[in-house]
Amino acid sequence: MTITTCVFDAYGTLFDVAAAARIAAAEPGRDALAGAWPQIARDWRLKQLQYTWLRAVADAHADFWDVTADGLDYALEAAGLDGDASLRQRLLDLYWELPAYPEVPQMLAALKASGRRVAILSNGSPGMLDGAVKSAGVGAHLDAVLSVESVGVFKPHRKVYELVGEQFGTEPEEVLFVSSNGWDAAGAAGFGFRTVWVNRAGEPVDRLPWRPHAQLPDLTTIPDLAEVGL
CATH class of the missing domain: 1.10.150.240 (Putative phosphatase; domain 2)
Incomplete structure (x- = not known):
């Protein structure tokens, strides 16, 4: 899909x-x-x-x-x-003032230019996320910033991943989910998302029931993966 x-x-x-x-x-x-x-x-x-x-x-x-x-x-x-x-x-x-990784603004802009919806799904509270998005200057590239505070439980509980479908009306297989946490990418894969683990440190894959569909050293090629699918 x-x-x-x-x-x-x-x-x-x-x-x-x-x-x-x-x-x-x-x-x-x-x-x-x-x-x-x-x-x-x-x-x-x-x-x-x-x-x-x-x-x-x-x-x-x-x-x-x-x-x-x-x-x-x-x-x-x-x-x-x-x-x-x-x-x-x-x-x-x-x-409250964390910078984005260098490739992030251009990568997000490319996704938006392709017509795809772009969102954050985070353990962070709304106030924290608002501060980070503003500090990094990436708000214009986002359609939604979703926080676990709306369901009251942290990832990888499935209630968190369900927030995406509730926001956008998507089926799980339409969603490309990207995380630097291998356990998060695995949990999202178990939910039904297509997932990428951004493994910047070159760590081993977590031994969990599910695995990320792909690994990348950074976010640069995410728009390409979104285009061809996983």
Whole structure:
């Protein structure tokens, strides 16, 4: 079936989640962060994701901003920097201003020019997503920004993927879903979407009941895949 709609995860897929720690580390007076920021960025992201999974299975949903702050607190403590309140606040502030990956604006513009609908489907809360979209300057290329807050559970629960059909009236096989998270791309494949895992780090495929239909090192060729289908 023809791909009519392209849907993207936000954090780590369109927006560079490591940028907050990287930018802060380059600022004057951040010597303690300079050598620790890569590990802090990794721990922050990992705990942010793990906490969404645990909350989903425990039926203990929370705003993604709270989960993001909890993940940062873990990462800072692991690095021995949990006593620096100004650093914590700076990192949280920067998370509202994450840049898009370099190829994102042109890729989204090409999809829109092809006549396809383009959307974000994210764990992020509406306020966070609005800030990220505005900061990255990609709002003109999007038809919708969908948040899990409307269903009260994090990915990969199928209720989240159902939001796409409710928004656009699509059948799952019309949708190309793109995520930097292998488990997200796998979950979406199990739902019935055609899926791409943007595997920037060259990681192994997760051992799950479903697998992404394709892997890419970045988002550059997504318009080509949408054209030929998967």
